Amino acid sequence: MSHTTPMVEDGPTGADRLKPFVPYLLVLPGLLFVMGILGYAVVGGIILSLNxxxxxxxxxxxxxxxxxxxxxxxxxxxxxxxxxxxxxxxIVLGIFMSMSFALVLYKVVRGRRFFRGLSLVPYFVSGIATAVMFRFIFTTSGGFVNTVLAQLGLPAQSWLGDPTLAFVVAIMANCWFMVPFASLILLGGLQTIDKDLYDAAAIDGANPIQIFFRITLPLIKPMLGVSLIWVSYISFSTFDIVLALTSGGPLKATELVSIYMYELAFQQLNFGQGAVLMVVLLVFNTVLSLIYIKIFVMGDRRHSEAGK
Amino acid sequence: MAEGYVEYRNLRKSFGGLEILHGVDLTIPEGAFAVLVGPSGCGKSTLLRMTAGLENVTSGEINIAGRMVNNVHAKNRGIAMVFQSYALYPHMSVEDNMSFGLKMRKTPLQLITDRIKRAASILKLGPMLDRLPSQLSGGQRQRVAMGRALTREPEVFLFDEPLSNLDAKLRVEMRAEIKALHQRLKTTTIYVTHDQIEAMTMADLVVVMHDGRIEQVGEPLAIYDRPANLFVAEFLGSPAMNLIPGIIAQDADGRVVQTESGLRLPLEPEANGTVGQKVVYGIRPEHLQLDPAGDLPIRLTLVEPAGWETHVHADLGGHIVRMVSTKRVAQRAGDSTTATIDATRAHLFDAATGNRL
Known part of the structure; x- marks a missing residue:
């Protein structure tokens, strides 16, 4: 093929020299668009924080x-x-739940697609609607949980009125929202594993727990990294669910940095200090993501040197 | 105490309502290299996986070394298995792949090192021990998979189509290597393949399977020379045996098989079968030869010179037959000539049952 074996006299043609850059040229518009929007917000925020x-x-x-x-x-x-x-x-609860759901969904044979689709529903419900639903569930008088407790002869709890309980409910609502997508990522990872490996490991004498920790987990490390990034980012940045659920109360028990940022910037109109909180969240999110990528994605041994 | 090393007694397997294995009875002697061969879907892989303990037994018995293992976990059956996909752990080095099973069994470290050293030297894996499977070629991965099985020092080796992911040249090499390994270790081996050449060349004992049943068991050449039925006759041998339907008739010189088109195919006097019986006449390509003095008129349709042998396709009384000759063939496609059959090598099958007469 003449175009891949250029003649010595002629040298490569102009089109040949451009070829390696074609993929980058193709992603360039999208990249510029995203960088533009992100860059504007980040740079704008940093400028705000210094003024x-x-x-x-x-x-x-x-x-x-x-x-x-x-x-x-x-x-x-x-x-x-x-x-x-x-x-x-x-993160601990969310990853544990995501992994459990992923493993269960992986094992489901009958109605697999239905259950996989169903499991994503919480992710499609908006944060405000999730918060309203959790308020219905945990309302002190006539709420679902207290009604069940009453049926069991247990005392009613003031779920959203007690500082500790409200904090717990906020975490539950947060998990409810972020677990479906994280478990979908992990499920995708599980499905890439050659089933013969499980047979080989069974013959090798590994029990289910050993198989999970020594075969399954190392092999889904990259996906575990991605779902950790997702879970951490959502938890650091969670805002709408907590705002609509507790507004940061009671007694500031659920006032997270993101809630306080909103309070500073849009209630007290102290844009400078609000922006500082944004920068703090940005730094935490970025550093954590880089750590995850380093450990889980780059550290995946399968791709450490020349592939196939 | 069973006399066979691996024994199956009326073994059945169903998935849902569908029966895959319909009562398998088979005895594999200690030290044998048994090859389960058959087309895809014949149940050979299921039988192997049941032996390994990866599939449950629906009914019947599996015995290994005199012990009924139906309800024994895979890890306690004394088997090691080589998978078609090799099933190497992608995140572990070659050495870790080989030692994983021993570590799971809490084998003393010194023993693990010794066994890996031994397996590595047998399979020439020494320079690769630190590498990852993704850094190895197909043939090397295959050897690692065998090495992993070797370190277990099992009572029975199980191979599930281990060569089907290799290219033709490597397959021939690995075939010889696996056979040489067996001759050295003398460990009882069960090897599954759909490739009849692998079955013929490697096995001490060929088990031909079809539709969840065993069609025939025996030494490779014994089966080749006396296939028990039409399925085995057609399945073993390449190119396949020529099969021509006809009726046994009385000729001046004795019995012959007369075809619909009036062709008379010779039979040896000792051949079974009675005059008037509907049969299928089988003759292997190497026993049907071009012969200018022959009495069977043929017309060549295709000549395939392969160097050391020549494959010829020809029309014999309306049937396309294949011939293999070690002589070079001067005629070309379209030429008419004559052929002879070595009557002592003819096979007769009952047309109704397909069984050998």
Whole structure:
């Protein structure tokens, strides 16, 4: 084929030289579009965080003053600790639930497609609707959970009125929203595993728990990484569900950084400090994602050197 | 105590309401290399997986080394299996792949090292121990899969179509390597394949399967020379045996098989079958030869010179027959000539039952 074996005299033609760049040219418009929107928001946010901005959007550069004020603010410190608790518990619980659902869905033979479709429904319900539904379920008088407790002869609980319980309910609502998509990612990973490996492992004498930890888990590491990124990002950034569920209460028990950011920027109109919180969330999300990618996606041994 | 090393007694397998194996009875002696061969869907892989403990037994018995293993877990059956896909753990090095089973059994570390060393030297895997399966060629992966089985030092080796993912040249090499390995280790082996050449060349004992039943069991050449029925006759041998329907008739020189088109095919005097019986006359391509002095008129339709042998397709009284000659053939397609049949090599099958007469 002449176009792949250029003559020495002629050298490669112009089209040949462009060929390696074609894929990049094709993704360029989309990439620019996404980078443009993301870049505008991120750069705009960082600029906001370094300025004092009044409600007419007049800016005065103040350097790191907003950062110093925010980090010294006890209400921010509380929100940060609360958010870290919320995120860690959500990640552990969320990944455990996602993995369980993925494993169950993987095993379902009859009605497989139906159940896989059904499992995604919570993901398609908007955050506000999810919050309203959880309020119905956990309302103190006449709520679903308290009604069931009453039937069992157990005392009613003030689910959304008690600080600890409200925090727990907020985590449950968050998991309800984020688990379906995470389990779909993990299910996709499970389906890439050659079933013969399970047979080989059974003959090799591995029990189901050993098979899970020594075969299944290492082989879905990249997908585990992606679902961790998803679960962490959703938990750090969760806003609408918690706002509609508890508005950060009771007694600020569910006031996460994202809720406080909203309060600062849009209630107190302190755009500078609100933007600082945005930068803090951005840094946490980015650093965590990079760690996940390093450990789970790049660290996947199968692709460590030349492939096939 | 069973006399066979691996024994199946009236073994049946159903998936849902569908019966896949219809009562298999088979005895494989200790140290034998048994090949289960048959077309896809004949139940050979199911039988192997049941032996491995990867499928439940619906009814009947499987015995390994005198022990009924129907309800024994795969890991405790003393078997090792080589899969068609090799089933190497992609995230483990060659060495870890080979040691995984031993580690799961809490084998002492020193013993693991010794066994891996031994398997690696037998299979020439030494330089590859640190590599990942994705860094190996198909033939190397195949050897690792065998190495993993070897380190287990099993009582029975199970192979499930292990060569079907290799190219033709490598397949021939690995075929010889597996056979040489068996001759060295003398471990009882059950090998599943749909390739009748693998069955013929590798087996001590060929088990021809079809539609969930065993059609014939025996040494490769014994089956080749005396196929028990039409299925086996057609399945074993390449090119396949020529099969021509006809009726046994009385001729001046003795009995012959007369075809619809009036062709008279010779029979040896000792041949079974009675005059007037409807039969299928079978003759292998190498026993039907071009012969200018022959009495069977044929017209060549295709000549395929393969170097050391020549395949000839020809029209014999309306039937397309195949001949294999080790002589070079001067005639070309379209030429008319004559052929002879070696009557002592003719096979007769009952047309109604398909069984050998």
């Amino acid at each position: 004092e901005t009044d409600m007419f959007m007049n800016k005065t550069f103040v350097g790191l003053k907003n950062y110093i004020d925010v980090f010294a603010d006890p209400r921010f410190q509380d929100a940060m600790v609360r958010t870290l608790n919320f995120v860690v518990i959500s």
